[in-house]
Ligand SMILES: [Ca+2]
Ligand SMILES: [Ca+2]
Ligand SMILES: [Mg+2]
């Protein structure tokens with residue numbers, strides 16, 4: 001236990017120790033962690049000389065306005081920082097607890113800070129690693145054809161996404177306009193998107209870089225992943241089917257991707273490792289990975305909170321463990337041809353559906369055929385003013401390791417004639 | 420004419436004034452321009468107070484190690500800098516010519532410097548804007564189906580590429596390994612890519628940003644484009660067809676994209692504006708643009724120089740003017756759903772084929788069916804050790820505006836068993 005008090009449902013117990021970037025009430029952005037409802041300013045602790053271990057000693061990594069430098073320092077730095085923070089905040093440690101001045105500078109209430117993007121995202125990639133989601137989308141977008149393409153069980157299919165439009169939880173997202181062509185129309189038109197959707201995903205941040213031309217090997221992969229966030233890949237379902245052939249999603253996705261602010265480290269998630277789905281056929285040797293700890297048991301929900309509603313209505317419960325491909329397999333395949341991965345690069349898992357779980361409105365309402373109740377209202381897709389909430393946590397014995405919230409309110413589109 | 424001498428075939432006369440980043444014989448990277456065979460250190464001129472116009476006065480933009488800040492300052496800054504440089508280097512201007520000390524610091528031979536990437540590329544996007552190239556690839560990758568998909572004539576199809584692997588001319592590129600599955604094989608295998616290809620493209624750098632959710636309008640587009648480079652989109656043709664469905668090219672492309680070092684401004688290219696192909700059907704209003712100056716007359720060649728050869732053998736002559744979609748249309752469509760474009764973002768045009776011109780080995784040899792002579796040798800695709808050369812220039816009356824070289828040598832793949 002910590003000398004900071006929190007209850008058993010807190011997502012930020014001392015077993016978590018996520019990393020993030022925040023702006024305090026007065027001052028510049030800096031790196032922090034969160035315990036219970038407190039945000040800890042790691043730049044203050046670092047300047048006070050408390051990170052005095054062999055790896056971090058002398059570093060000013062936590063005074064930066066992004067975590068990229070820290071992410072690039074690798075496992076030894078991450079473990080040393082985590083262990084030191086857990087030591088300083090343990091119930092029996094007086095270093096900070098009994099130093100009112102330093103404690104007052106370093107520990108602030110979470111409501112007094114503004115969270116920022118945790119990293120400068122050099123490149124963002126989105127995978128498509130849920131077999132059930134890929135099958136559902138195949139049925140809806142390519143009716144009459146085999147829903148799962150032949151490559152899908154041999155490699156984690158993914159595409160390069162747009163890095164500039166990755167935003168932190170709480171950032172409003174503008175409903176897009178674009179080209180749409182219903183199947184029965186003879187020509188496309190320029191319209192406001194009517195079929196705005198979320199995709200319930202998780203993302204992982206890359207740690208140390210590999211050089212261009214030198215792929216990450218499976219034996220190296222787990223040390224190259226810093227941690228995870230919740231990720232909402234906003235998607236315009238009426239724009240997507242018209243534009244995405246043959247080179248993939250573009251404007252239907254690049255108007256916004258929302259991530260949660262706190263990056264939960266792979267060390268914090270390690271106790272929740274579990275097997276994933278059996279992989280048949282066995283992947284090629286460069287991609288092959290034992291199954292005992294291939295996945296992670298992370299409970300996920302998505303909900304919609306309409307304007308004026310007190311609470312979001314949860315529309316789906318799912319779990320990361322349903323993903324067919326693992327994070328390590330995604331990273332290895334991403335770099336197999338030599339692609340250089342860099343600290344702060346973000347990879348999305350793809351929509352996390354499951355055998356009976358759906359991670360998007362496209363699937364939940366089967367493209368609007370089966371509307372769902374949201375409080376007193378009905379939804380086929382997302383309305384203007386709706387706030388989309390993702391949540392996620394791992395359940396330990398008497399504690400939770402959680403991700404905090406990943407939210408975004410939909411702003412109405414700009415007028416269609418304003419071009 | 421300039422007091423720096425060069426002949427009529429120089430690609431860098433005083434009418435050009437490209438911008439780039441270089442490392443001098445001693446010192447840190449900084450911004451420069453090139454006139455004839457001389458590189459001009461713009462940070463020296465800026466520190467000497469010579470950029471004293473209303474926009475650039477007080478700025479240290481040329482002391483940076485990337486051009487992003489300058490790109491973000493917009494047309495007024497670009498025009499002021501260009502005009503000042505043309506003034507200082509005009510034959511009759513003695514300011515620098517007659518100041519031996521300052522001239523010695525600012526003007527160095529191009530052979531004494533190392534060129535760097537001109538910008539930190541936040542996001543890289545590749546379009547597919549040549550009708551002939553899209554048709555040829557469709558025939559080869561989707562035999563028996565209509566080669567051009569129905570959306571192609573309605574919008575500039577493009578995909579998000581990999582920013583981290585954009586490298587500057589002269590950087591070697593490692594032949595990739597990856598998953599391939601020939602049509603007659605029952606399962607994929609992990610192999611060294613045998614069908615390594617180039618794509619002769621051009622790229623443009625984005626200037627001032629638009630905010631997320633606020634698309635660039637056609638009326639704004641030309642002021643948001645800073646300048647152009649040559650671009651080689653290296654492509655593994657045996658990896659691409661297996662992996663690219665349904666989300667687009669990934670490992671077949673993300674191992675390297677080479678660009679030329681000097682960015683030629685849109686002002687330098689303005690005299691060479693010309694009509695492009697007629698667009699039928701007429702694009703939707705948000706994308707529509709008069710045709711008189713929609714394209715640019717830029718002569719392009721691509722050649723291969725095998726190890727030991729004195730010269731590259733030119734395999735194709737083409738021209739940017741064959742591109743169906745314009746740069747402005749690409750930019751507008753890229754942001755139509757609200758995507759925020761940022762200074763230093765790079766957009767590739769796609770392979771520049773033409774009615775009788777081919778911009779890739781895939782097309783030149785029709786996937787190996789018709790090998791070509793390269794000096795005394797024969798090629799179906801690119802061999803290890805081959806140096807791939809792109810060149811490009813606009814021909815004025817008595818002068819050229821050129822791009823310098825865009826080259827890259829292919830290194831042999833890592834051993835296949837090293838995974
Ligand atoms: Ca997605
Ligand atoms: Ca290309
Ligand atoms: Mg998105």
Ligand SMILES: [Mg+2]
Nearest residue numbers: 652653672675
């Ligand atoms: Mg490439």
Ligand code: NI
Nearest residue numbers: 123163542582
């Ligand atoms: Ni990117």
